[in-house]
Amino acid sequence: MSEDGLGEEWAPAPGYEIEIGTEPLERPARNSVGGWPYFDDGQEWPRCFCGERMALFFQLDLPDDIEFFGGEHLSVFHCAHHHDAADPVTADDRLVPRFWEAPQPPFPGSFWRVLLQRDPGVPEAEPEPAVRALPLSLRPFVDTPEGPFGAHFKVGGTASWAQYPEYYRCACGVEMAFVCQIPEGWEFGVRPGVPVQPYSVRDDAYALFLGNEVYLLACPARCDPAAVFPVNQH
Numbered sequence: 001m002s003e004d005g006l007g008e009e010w011a012p013a014p015g016y017e018i019e020i021g022t023e024p025l026e027r028p029a030r031n032s033v034g035g036w037p038y039f040d041d042g043q044e045w046p047r048c049f050c051g052e053r054m055a056l057f058f059q060l061d062l063p064d065d066i067e068f069f070g071g072e073h074l075s076v077f078h079c080a081h082h083h084d085a086a087d088p089v090t091a092d093d094r095l096v097p098r099f100w101e102a103p104q105p106p107f108p109g110s111f112w113r114v115l116l117q118r119d120p121g122v123p124e125a126e127p128e129p130a131v132r133a134l135p136l137s138l139r140p141f142v143d144t145p146e147g148p149f150g151a152h153f154k155v156g157g158t159a160s161w162a163q164y165p166e167y168y169r170c171a172c173g174v175e176m177a178f179v180c181q182i183p184e185g186w187e188f189g190v191r192p193g194v195p196v197q198p199y200s201v202r203d204d205a206y207a208l209f210l211g212n213e214v215y216l217l218a219c220p221a222r223c224d225p226a227a228v229f230p231v232n233q234h
Helices: none
Strands: 014-020 055-061 073-078 112-117 134-142 154-156 177-182 187-189 205-207 213-218 228-233
Touching: 055 134, 112 213, 112 228
Parallel strands: none
Antiparallel strands: 014 134, 014 154, 055 073, 073 112, 154 177, 177 213, 187 205, 213 228
């Protein structure tokens, strides 16, 4: 492995840069910041350990050529009232069973949930109440060491680690694979009058995991829709 974490033989990987539109959404869209979440049958809107429903930050359909997860629906939720960096809980060299519900010190439970769903159908009747609903679009690119490899808001491609590469095994024993990267300091606008997020930089925006660089690693075996871990670096 080379010092930049790319490996001795680094191959380009197809990816998509995520672009956020400016016109507010007035109806459900499968690719959105905020908006109306889509769930598989039997999947409920995730709740924080505090009992409050988590805020939907963004959701999108992964293009078919994304390795392991093409065609699935990615949704990222985070509590508006509890805000910290994610803490991996491991045992026997792998993440613990149902790691997405494990305590996240200083909290007694989890305040985030990331879902990869196979076939979400009808959207929820009501939209996410806090995060402003905006459309997302995907622009294809190919990561190379020369560019645009870097800290982009993207799905697929290659993770550009802010520090050093982090690798985890799912509780089922399969090595987690990179899905999505959210750049450090990325902000999501919120509606007027909603609660201010703790430790936020601005009253009119929310951040994920204290604004750290976020790398979503998911289980290629798809042992559970929630088997996605958000690695945080800065």
